[in-house]
Amino acid sequence: MSESIPQTKAESQTSSGSSPTAKPRKPGLFSSLNTDLAIDLGTVNTLIHARDQGIVLNEPTIVALNPKGQIVTVGQEARLMHEKTHKDLRTVRPLKGGVIADFDIAEKMMREMIRKVMKKRWFSSVRKLFVTVPNGITDVERMAVRDSAENAGAKEVFLVEETIAAAVGIGLDVNAPYGNMVVDIGGGTTEIAIISLGGTVYSQSVRLGGEQMNEEIVNHIRRKYNLLIGERTAEEIKHEIGSAMPGDDEREFTTKGRNLVSGVPKTLTVTSADVREAISETVNSCLNAITKSLENTPPELSADILDRGIMLTGGGALLRNMDKLISDAIDLPVHVAEDPLTTVVRGTGMILEHHEKYETVLM
Numbered sequence: 637m638s639e640s641i642p643q644t645k646a647e648s649q650t651s652s653g654s655s656p657t658a659k660p661r662k663p664g665l666f667s668s669l670n671t672d673l674a675i676d677l678g679t680v681n682t683l684i685h686a687r688d689q690g691i692v693l694n695e696p697t698i699v700a701l702n703p704k705g706q707i708v709t710v711g712q713e714a715r716l717m718h719e720k721t722h723k724d725l726r727t728v729r730p731l732k733g734g735v736i737a738d739f740d741i742a743e744k745m746m747r748e749m750i751r752k753v754m755k756k757r758w759f760s761s762v763r764k765l766f767v768t769v770p771n772g773i774t775d776v777e778r779m780a781v782r783d784s785a786e787n788a789g790a791k792e793v794f795l796v797e798e799t800i801a802a803a804v805g806i807g808l809d810v811n812a813p814y815g816n817m818v819v820d821i822g823g824g825t826t827e828i829a830i831i832s833l834g835g836t837v838y839s840q841s842v843r844l845g846g847e848q849m850n851e852e853i854v855n856h857i858r859r860k861y862n863l864l865i866g867e868r869t870a871e872e873i874k875h876e877i878g879s880a881m882p883g884d885d886e887r888e889f890t891t892k893g894r895n896l897v898s899g900v901p902k903t904l905t906v907t908s909a910d911v912r913e914a915i916s917e918t919v920n921s922c923l924n925a926i927t928k929s930l931e932n933t934p935p936e937l938s939a940d941i942l943d944r945g946i947m948l949t950g951g952g953a954l955l956r957n958m959d960k961l962i963s964d965a966i967d968l969p970v971h972v973a974e975d976p977l978t979t980v981v982r983g984t985g986m987i988l989e990h991h992e993k994y995e996t997v998l999m
């Protein structure tokens with residue numbers, strides 16, 4: 637077993653195919669007609685990889701609609717409007733907990749994002765569309781994703797489990813006869829999988845992630861300081877000063893909100909300890925899910941995981957000291973993937989580019 641574990645924070649990137657640092661290749665003569673796309677349709681972020689070009693779109697999963705339900709804009713522009721709209725404009729996030737919550741809007745959003753990519757690149761149609769889905773998805777939810785993708789204009793749709801895509805994106809050999817454990821902490825779900833021989837041996841999916849942490853921060857600041865802040869502010873606080881456990885880098889953040897007693901705008905300074913207290917429930921739930929997955933791992937694969945450690949990815953992997961918290965709790969090495977926000981789309985892109993090699997991992 638000589639395969640090393642590539643693409644952790646500490647190691648340089650070694651994989652072939654599409655990498656986040658690789659420059660997109662120029663479209664060839666015939667790529668101006670059809671193309672194949674891979675889409676990581678996440679609760680918070682949607683990323684698209686185009687064949688031979690790498691990542692061509694990376695935008696928040698959100699839509700702004702007019703009163704007739706027509707799309708005004710999608711992605712970053714819609715995100716800037718969120719929580720600041722008037723009666724003739726509303727923003728909607730069509731995914732919740734990793735799955736499509738509003739079928740119609742998700743489809744419109746996907747169509748608009750694909751259109752953006754196609755227009756910029758002179759593609760005329762999508763031949764194959766590879767879409768990632770969470771492990772814990774039900775048959776009905778799976779059909780909803782497939783239908784949305786077909787209605788968004790794809791001729792052929794392939795579904796890929798998020799954790800398998802993440803493993804490929806990290807550079808793990810998913811077809812090898814040893815166990816790899818991947819933990820993907822996203823915006824709406826935390827996905828854990830033990831992968832061996834091109835398949836998922838055990839998986840667990842909890843519908844908790846970064847979005848839940850944001851909500852917990854809003855609630856905590858309201859309860860403790862009588863200050864009402866918005867979801868975007870809570871997310872900014874989490875990114876700037878959040879951590880899963882105390883470390884050398886304790887920080888403070890001065891925020892603004894509405895005082896619930898006086899009703900007027902106020903400023904408040906919150907600390908990393910405040911954020912830890914707020915998000916502890918979600919962090920502990922993720923930790924419990926990891927422990928449970930280890931308890932359910934067949935012994936031979938447990939031995940592999942002991943040697944190789946756990947790969948942590950998804951935006952939640954960027955929460956400071958999250959890797960250390962997990963590693964201390966389970967006494968195993970935890971490696972944070974290189975650029976954890978793009979591992980899933982990079983992996984799906986590699987599955988698209990080398991379809992035959994990854995035939996068995998498609999759902």
Ligand SMILES: Nc1ncnc2c1ncn2[C@@H]1O[C@H](COP(=O)(O)OP(=O)(O)OP(=O)(O)O)[C@@H](O)[C@H]1O
Pocket residue numbers: 677678679680681682733734735821822823824825826845846847871874875878949950951952954955956976977
């Ligand atoms: N530096 C950071 N610290 C803490 N959390 C972060 C950081 N950067 C991003 N995140 C969080 O990561 C989450 C988004 O991660 P990601 O893009 O992997 O999720 P997603 O794919 O959209 O969701 P899902 O896979 O659950 O459908 C957001 O909740 C965001 O707040």
